Amino acid sequence: MIDVEGLTRKFDDLLAVDQVTLSVDEGEVFGFLGPNGAGKTTTVRMLCCLISKTSGAARIGEYDIGSASDQPRIRRMIGLVPDNVGLYEELSAYKNLDYYGRYYKVDETKRRERIEYFLKLLGLWEKRDVAAGAFSKGMKQKLSIARALIHDPQVLFLDEPTANLDPEASKTVRDFILDLKREKKTIFLNTHNLDEAQKICDRIGILNTKLVALGTPTELERSISGRKTVIQLEAISQAIVSAVKRVAAGAVETEGNKLIIGVNDPEKQNPDIIDAISTVGGRIQFVTALSSTLEDVYLKLVRGQ
Amino acid sequence: MELDLQNAWSVASKDFAIFRKRKGIVITTIALPLGIALGFPGIVVTLSQYAGTPIDASLAPFLNAFSFWFVIGAASLPSGIASYSIAGEKIQKSLEPLLATPMKDSEILLGKTIASFLPPIASMWAGSVVYMIIMDLVTRPGFGYLYYPNWSFGVMLLLLAPLASILAIELTVIVSARANDVRTVQQFTGVMFFPFLVIYLMTEIGVIVLNTANLLIMSGIFLAIDLFLFYLSTATFKREEILTKWK
Numbered sequence: 416m417i418d419v420e421g422l423t424r425k426f427d428d429l430l431a432v433d434q435v436t437l438s439v440d441e442g443e444v445f446g447f448l449g450p451n452g453a454g455k456t457t458t459v460r461m462l463c464c465l466i467s468k469t470s471g472a473a474r475i476g477e478y479d480i481g482s483a484s485d486q487p488r489i490r491r492m493i494g495l496v497p498d499n500v501g502l503y504e505e506l507s508a509y510k511n512l513d514y515y516g517r518y519y520k521v522d523e524t525k526r527r528e529r530i531e532y533f534l535k536l537l538g539l540w541e542k543r544d545v546a547a548g549a550f551s552k553g554m555k556q557k558l559s560i561a562r563a564l565i566h567d568p569q570v571l572f573l574d575e576p577t578a579n580l581d582p583e584a585s586k587t588v589r590d591f592i593l594d595l596k597r598e599k600k601t602i603f604l605n606t607h608n609l610d611e612a613q614k615i616c617d618r619i620g621i622l623n624t625k626l627v628a629l630g631t632p633t634e635l636e637r638s639i640s641g642r643k644t645v646i647q648l649e650a651i652s653q654a655i656v657s658a659v660k661r662v663a664a665g666a667v668e669t670e671g672n673k674l675i676i677g678v679n680d681p682e683k684q685n686p687d688i689i690d691a692i693s694t695v696g697g698r699i700q701f702v703t704a705l706s707s708t709l710e711d712v713y714l715k716l717v718r719g720q
Numbered sequence: 721m722e723l724d725l726q727n728a729w730s731v732a733s734k735d736f737a738i739f740r741k742r743k744g745i746v747i748t749t750i751a752l753p754l755g756i757a758l759g760f761p762g763i764v765v766t767l768s769q770y771a772g773t774p775i776d777a778s779l780a781p782f783l784n785a786f787s788f789w790f791v792i793g794a795a796s797l798p799s800g801i802a803s804y805s806i807a808g809e810k811i812q813k814s815l816e817p818l819l820a821t822p823m824k825d826s827e828i829l830l831g832k833t834i835a836s837f838l839p840p841i842a843s844m845w846a847g848s849v850v851y852m853i854i855m856d857l858v859t860r861p862g863f864g865y866l867y868y869p870n871w872s873f874g875v876m877l878l879l880l881a882p883l884a885s886i887l888a889i890e891l892t893v894i895v896s897a898r899a900n901d902v903r904t905v906q907q908f909t910g911v912m913f914f915p916f917l918v919i920y921l922m923t924e925i926g927v928i929v930l931n932t933a934n935l936l937i938m939s940g941i942f943l944a945i946d947l948f949l950f951y952l953s954t955a956t957f958k959r960e961e962i963l964t965k966w967k
Contacts, residue, residue: 426964460963463820464959465816465819465820465959465960465963466959466960466963466964467960487822487824488822490820490821490822491822493820494820495816495817495820497813497816497817497820499813499816500813501812501813501814501815501816501817501818502812502814503734503738503812503814504812505737505738505741505742506734506737506738506741510737514730514733514734514737515817515821517730517733518727518730518731518818518821518822518823519821519822520726546741559817562817563817
């Protein structure tokens with residue numbers, strides 16, 4: 416649904432986005448992670464045809480973001496939730512959605528149905544005549560998502576949708592994004608929130624001007640330090656360490672009564688390791704898998720650690 | 721370039737809905753023309769009674785100068801509205817989602833121009849009708865004829881006042897790109913009425929005569945300025961410019 420090839424944007428001498436290549440499938444939730452100034456918003460703005468690219472190419476569906484004739488078609492098939500909600504504060508929730516429905520030329524009957532549907536879904540129907548300026552941050556964010564969906568777009572771009580929201584409001588927004596995924600909407604999610612990305616994204620791209628990593632959350636976690644098995648023993652001995660080293664392919668480290676063992680294929684190797692420990696009289700308390708967290712991966716890639 | 725007027729009207733309708741919620745805009749838009757319409761006949765009557773001289777045809781050149789206040793009003797009212805419509809939306813951050821819609825930049829700009837143009841000009845025209853009726857009631861006994869309507873006032877209302885309004889709106893678009901808040905825009909565009917005030921003062925001291933020919937020449941000059949500012953404002957009001965270069 417989204418195909419990006421070598422997308423680059425310069426602002427005078429500043430390289431904001433450098434040669435980004437990625438693709439997002441239909442119905443996928445794609446997380447775009449990166450620090451402030453990494454180029455996430457610039458990328459989204461290019462994909463939404465709000466600003467031009469310096470070089471490279473990108474297509475949304477069958478349309479080219481660089482083609483002036485395709486740009487209105489792209490804007491019609493996407494919805495954008497910007498980082499600042501940008502509602503008409505003086506107007507009611509209903510009117511906010513109604514005007515956007517008109518901008519997208521949604522016919523009046525369908526517009527009324529969709530406004531009612533979204534306001535009820537998001538728990539805002541009772542407050543439909545209240546000015547948006549009187550809403551809490553969470554309510555405003557929900558309203559801005561509804562606004563982006565009023566014309567039933569195929570692709571939804573969300574720029575930091577849960578920033579500054581309390582945990583409950585964040586969860587509501589996240590659950591709503593998952594509902595949209597079930598409706599086969601393609602979702603491109605800019606976020607700082609690693610936990611959120613891990614919970615709802617099928618794949619994640621980490622951007623630091625360049626795209627420094629791309630994969631599923633699990634793939635990214637494994638990409639830094641591989642997979643490890645941690646075995647908590649009642650007591651550790653040199654015989655146990657030697658026995659483990661004979662069967663384990665990777666490095667073996669000790670930490671108190673813990674063995675931290677590098678494994679390529681834990682499902683196959685772990686039973687052999689446990690047998691080896693038992694054979695030399697070791698008593699096992701716990702066996703757990705250890706991999707890098709998404710945060711470890713993110714920090715390592717972004718900070719170059 | 722093909723413009724979808726329905727799109728422009730949707731943008732204008734939304735702005736009208738917001739203006740209706742802003743009492744300051746509503747009051748100013750109604751009060752200024754009404755003040756002119758009631759104020760000048762009041763001045764004529766008061767001065768006549770105070771000086772003890774009857775109203776006669778020697779007053780006629782002053783009436784033309786008074787009429788020019790409807791042009792001054794048409795030049796000063798739209799910038800207040802346009803500053804909310806453009807700089808206000810920029811500050812409220814509601815421009816970005818609007819720019820993400822399929823509408824063309826020119827349709828959005830046209831919508832905002834309509835929203836800033838129609839209420840002040842309609843209000844000025846309505847005020848001018850009240851002014852003409854009252855001034856005719858006041859002056860007819862002395863003049864022996866109805867002074868209004870006349871060609872000069874027609875040119876002022878139907879040509880010069882709209883051109884002055886458009887000039888104010890275009891200037892507001894250009895200033896909005898460089899300003900961080902609505903007040904700054906209003907301060908910059910507030911000076912819009914000065915050139916018109918100078919013209920008014922020059923007519924009062926007899927340097928300029930506001931006859932139909934001179935008003936048509938003035939309209940031509942303002943049309944040329946409008947066309948130049950139209951080019952600048954359309955170049956300023958582009959998605960790319962708004963999101964990357966506007967302050």
